[in-house]
Amino acid sequence: MELIKAIEERRSIRKFQDGKISKEIIEKVLTLATKAPSGKNRQPWKFIVLQNGKKDDLVNIMKLSLSQYNEQNKVTGSFELSMNSINESSVVILVFNTFSNFEEDYNHRRSLTDTQSIGAAVQTMLLAAQDFELGTLWICDIFHCDKEICDWLNKKEELVAAVAIGYPNQLPYARPRKLLEEVIEWI
Numbered sequence: 001m002e003l004i005k006a007i008e009e010r011r012s013i014r015k016f017q018d019g020k021i022s023k024e025i026i027e028k029v030l031t032l033a034t035k036a037p038s039g040k041n042r043q044p045w046k047f048i049v050l051q052n053g054k055k056d057d058l059v060n061i062m063k064l065s066l067s068q069y070n071e072q073n074k075v076t077g078s079f080e081l082s083m084n085s086i087n088e089s090s091v092v093i094l095v096f097n098t099f100s101n102f103e104e105d106y107n108h109r110r111s112l113t114d115t116q117s118i119g120a121a122v123q124t125m126l127l128a129a130q131d132f133e134l135g136t137l138w139i140c141d142i143f144h145c146d147k148e149i150c151d152w153l154n155k156k157e158e159l160v161a162a163v164a165i166g167y168p169n170q171l172p173y174a175r176p177r178k179l180l181e182e183v184i185e186w187i
Contacts, residue, residue, distance in 0.1 A: 006127050011174070013135030014081060016088040016166030025132050026091055029165070033125035039113035045121045046096040046157055058094075059087045061152055065145035082141035082164075089137070089164035094149070095122060096157035118160055125163060135168030 030047055038044070050058055062083040069076045086092050097114055100106055126136045139162040142149060146159040 003127075006130050010126060010130055011135075011172045012137050013164075013166070013168045013170060013172070014085045014137055015169040016085070016090065016135060016164070017169040019090055019167040021090045021134065021165065021167075025134075026093075026165070029125055029128045029132065029134075030093070032128035033121045036117065036120035036124040038117040038120070042099065042114060042117060044097050044099050044114040045118050046098045048094040048096070048153065048155075050092045050094065051090070055086065055089070055092050057152065058092060058149065059083060061145055061148050062086070062142075065148060069144065076144060077141070079141040079144050082137070082139045085137050085164050086139070086162070088169075089166040091165045093125070093163040093165065094142075094153075094159060095161040095163065096155065097160050098157050100158040101156055115160070122161055122163060129165050133167075134165050135170075137164040138162075139164060 026049060030049075033047070034043065034045070062079070066076060066079055066083065069079070095118060097118060099114055100111060103110065122138055126138060129136045142159060142162045150156070150159055
């Protein structure tokens with residue numbers, strides 16, 4: 001697939017078909033993700049791949065958190081939709097920042113650098129998956145239960161995103177984008 005076409009045709013997929021994705025394809029997608037640019041070559045990312053029962057365990061943690069939020073009348077936005085997408089997907093990749101909770105002198109600049117690097121890795125992962133005709137959903141709703149997820153996995157790193165991957169069961173329309181005149185300024 002041509003890169004420009006991949007960028008133009010990429011969509012967030014929220015509904016997935018049944019189907020197993022081979023370990024080789026997931027490893028290739030993640031290998032490509034690690035090729036993303038990284039500020040100061042810090043490569044702050046770590047990926048945890050969840051399939052089958054472990055993915056089900058994640059969904060159960062999310063259900064419990066959703067229930068607690070609902071009992072407290074707290075707003076959860078698209079949390080339930082994201083949980084359903086994770087449930088339908090073949091694989092979920094949890095994405096961690098390996099530095100933020102450990103470096104003594106971790107500061108705002110390093111946080112920005114690492115966040116941008118991790119974002120580049122996730123975007124690269126999305127485009128790589130698309131090349132294998134897989135659909136993806138970049139999920140930040142895991143912040144509703146990030147502590148519970150880290151406790152479950154016994155991870156001290158900062159959980160920063162999740163990516164659901166599977167065979168798409170929808171073809172979403174292109175979402176509106178701001179006009180170029182709204183987002184650039186020529187000086």
